[in-house]
Amino acid sequence: MIDLDLLPDGGLGWLEASGPASHLVLSTRVRLARNLADRRFGARMDAAERREVLDQVIQAAGTTTGLGHALVVRPDQLEEWDNRLLLERHLISRELAGLGDRNSITTTRALLLQNRAAVMVNEEDHLRLQVLASGVDFGACWREVEGLDTELGQRLAFAFHSAFGYLTSCPTNVGTGLRASVLIHLPGLVLTKEINKTLHGLTKIGLTYRGLYGEGSEVVGNFFQLSNQTTLGKSEGELLEHLGTIVQHVIGVEERARQVLLRDAPAVLEDKCWRAFGLLRYARSLSFEETMNLLSGVRLGVSLKVIPNVGMYALNKLLVFSQPAHLNAKAGRLLDEEEMAIRRAEFVRWTLEEEVRRGQGA
Amino acid sequence: MTLCSYCHEREGVIKLTQIVGGQVETVQLCAQCAAEKGIQTPATMEDTPIGGLLAALSLETEVAASDATAESPVCPGCGGSLQDFRESGRLGCGQCYDTFGEPLRELLRRLHGSAHHTGKAYHAPGTPAREIEAESIDRLRERLKRAIEQEQFELAAELRDRLKERE
Numbered sequence: 305m306i307d308l309d310l311l312p313d314g315g316l317g318w319l320e321a322s323g324p325a326s327h328l329v330l331s332t333r334v335r336l337a338r339n340l341a342d343r344r345f346g347a348r349m350d351a352a353e354r355r356e357v358l359d360q361v362i363q364a365a366g367t368t369t370g371l372g373h374a375l376v377v378r379p380d381q382l383e384e385w386d387n388r389l390l391l392e393r394h395l396i397s398r399e400l401a402g403l404g405d406r407n408s409i410t411t412t413r414a415l416l417l418q419n420r421a422a423v424m425v426n427e428e429d430h431l432r433l434q435v436l437a438s439g440v441d442f443g444a445c446w447r448e449v450e451g452l453d454t455e456l457g458q459r460l461a462f463a464f465h466s467a468f469g470y471l472t473s474c475p476t477n478v479g480t481g482l483r484a485s486v487l488i489h490l491p492g493l494v495l496t497k498e499i500n501k502t503l504h505g506l507t508k509i510g511l512t513y514r515g516l517y518g519e520g521s522e523v524v525g526n527f528f529q530l531s532n533q534t535t536l537g538k539s540e541g542e543l544l545e546h547l548g549t550i551v552q553h554v555i556g557v558e559e560r561a562r563q564v565l566l567r568d569a570p571a572v573l574e575d576k577c578w579r580a581f582g583l584l585r586y587a588r589s590l591s592f593e594e595t596m597n598l599l600s601g602v603r604l605g606v607s608l609k610v611i612p613n614v615g616m617y618a619l620n621k622l623l624v625f626s627q628p629a630h631l632n633a634k635a636g637r638l639l640d641e642e643e644m645a646i647r648r649a650e651f652v653r654w655t656l657e658e659e660v661r662r663g664q665g666a
Numbered sequence: 667m668t669l670c671s672y673c674h675e676r677e678g679v680i681k682l683t684q685i686v687g688g689q690v691e692t693v694q695l696c697a698q699c700a701a702e703k704g705i706q707t708p709a710t711m712e713d714t715p716i717g718g719l720l721a722a723l724s725l726e727t728e729v730a731a732s733d734a735t736a737e738s739p740v741c742p743g744c745g746g747s748l749q750d751f752r753e754s755g756r757l758g759c760g761q762c763y764d765t766f767g768e769p770l771r772e773l774l775r776r777l778h779g780s781a782h783h784t785g786k787a788y789h790a791p792g793t794p795a796r797e798i799e800a801e802s803i804d805r806l807r808e809r810l811k812r813a814i815e816q817e818q819f820e821l822a823a824e825l826r827d828r829l830k831e832r833e
Contacts, residue, residue, distance in 0.1 A: 341760065341790060344744045348758040428756065461790035463760035469783025471760040475770065476777055480785040537780025
């Protein structure tokens with residue numbers, strides 16, 4: 305199994321919940337898609353070409369400041385569960401991890417990790433550069449990922465077209481190659497049944513939403529990933545500003561929904577939050593989905609100050625470490641479903657107990 | 667049952683409201699005719715994000731292919747055809763963007779509302795400084811033109827000043 309201690313900041317810097325609006329927004333991500341000039345794109349490359357691209361990228365990255373000390377992970381040389389763990393940390397795509405459903409590319413892939421940056425090599429595009437930060441922080445993510453892009457672009461010739469910009473395998477990414485997203489918690493809108501209206505509205509103004517693990521994933525625990533839909537015709541600054549404005553708007557709408565709930569149904573709301581807390585605090589067996597849903601209730605209670613003595617950091621940690629691959633890693637072996645539910649409940653129980661003790665003592 | 671306004675055979679299940687020459691016109695379409703016209707419905711959108719658009723694109727190319735048999739372009743860079751693109755939704759290489767010319771431009775306009783990059787400019791390592799300078803002036807002109815078209819006058823004024831400095 306992969307040694308978690310080797311991962312730079314464990315890919316978990318965002319857990320600290322230190323960024324702006326981090327009670328609502330878990331993390332911000334900005335990624336850029338890039339391809340090398342005069343080479344075929346992902347799906348059309350043969351093994352030799354993939355090898356050449358990988359060597360070229362690793363060599364170039366080695367001389368940059370942004371990736372000069374990067375840990376190079378080779379997903380095709382890892383066990384499936386290690387790949388799942390990287391996926392659960394949002395450091396790798398399903399496709400690069402070899403967990404995709406269709407036509408997954410299975411050879412000569414790499415993931416470069418340094419600080420908050422994760423660079424995927426030989427995914428659908430030759431390069432996918434991403435930076436992940438806590439809370440809503442498009443500016444910081446953009447500056448970092450842009451720095452990486454500039455450094456790499458000075459060493460490698462990127463496929464760039466005078467009219468279409470950065471060329472990508474899928475035309476939905478062409479132009480800036482930029483996809484920015486936030487992972488946002490919207491229980492207020494779900495409880496007030498305003499969520500569909502809000503999400504529908506977002507799709508009308510150039511945004512798209514997904515579940516916890518990105519494209520094709522389900523919405524669990526009221527966590528939504530919001531991102532820009534178009535990548536061409538607007539500059540990176542304009543795209544990020546537009547997305548930033550809308551995220552602030554969604555935060556406002558969610559805050560208002562929560563105030564409505566507190567005003568109109570305080571007893572129901574408090575009961576919901578405390579029931580979720582009670583179950584997590586004492587249950588002896590928990591499925592992943594149930595845990596996510598209960599954590600959503602507790603998170604809401606904590607951010608509304610209904611539940612004292614629990615911090616966002618502890619909740620973020622629970623969110624990450626109660627995922628299946630993380631529980632396997634902790635146990636040092638593959639757990640069956642029943643064992644996993646028991647281990648998960650144990651971990652959640654202890655973490656909350658510790659958190660409450662720490663909170664009361666402080 | 668309302669019949670489809672186009673084929674007059676199947677049931678019109680999708681209501682399409684259009685503004686034609688200032689008049690609001692409502693027609694009922696069956697799913698098949700709607701798909702053929704590239705109209706996105708929740709069903710086609712969920713299938714693949716660009717499924718409906720690709721279907722529309724393929725319609726155009728099939729018409730073109732029947733006009734001039736076997737003239738469908740094959741990309742010299744990767745050997746991919748429009749048919750390959752339609753099936754996979756992925757282009758094979760950078761040259762595809764030039765090979766598939768107008769149909770691809772049209773697709774980009776539909777996907778992004780534009781077929782012009784206005785973001786970060788890029789120059790591959792080793793590009794002569796003269797070329798970089800000339801291209802950035804061209805880009806500034808292009809952005810100025812677009813800013814005026816979109817009535818973004820503050821941006822236009824800034825771009826005009828920057829152009830003056832360069833020229």
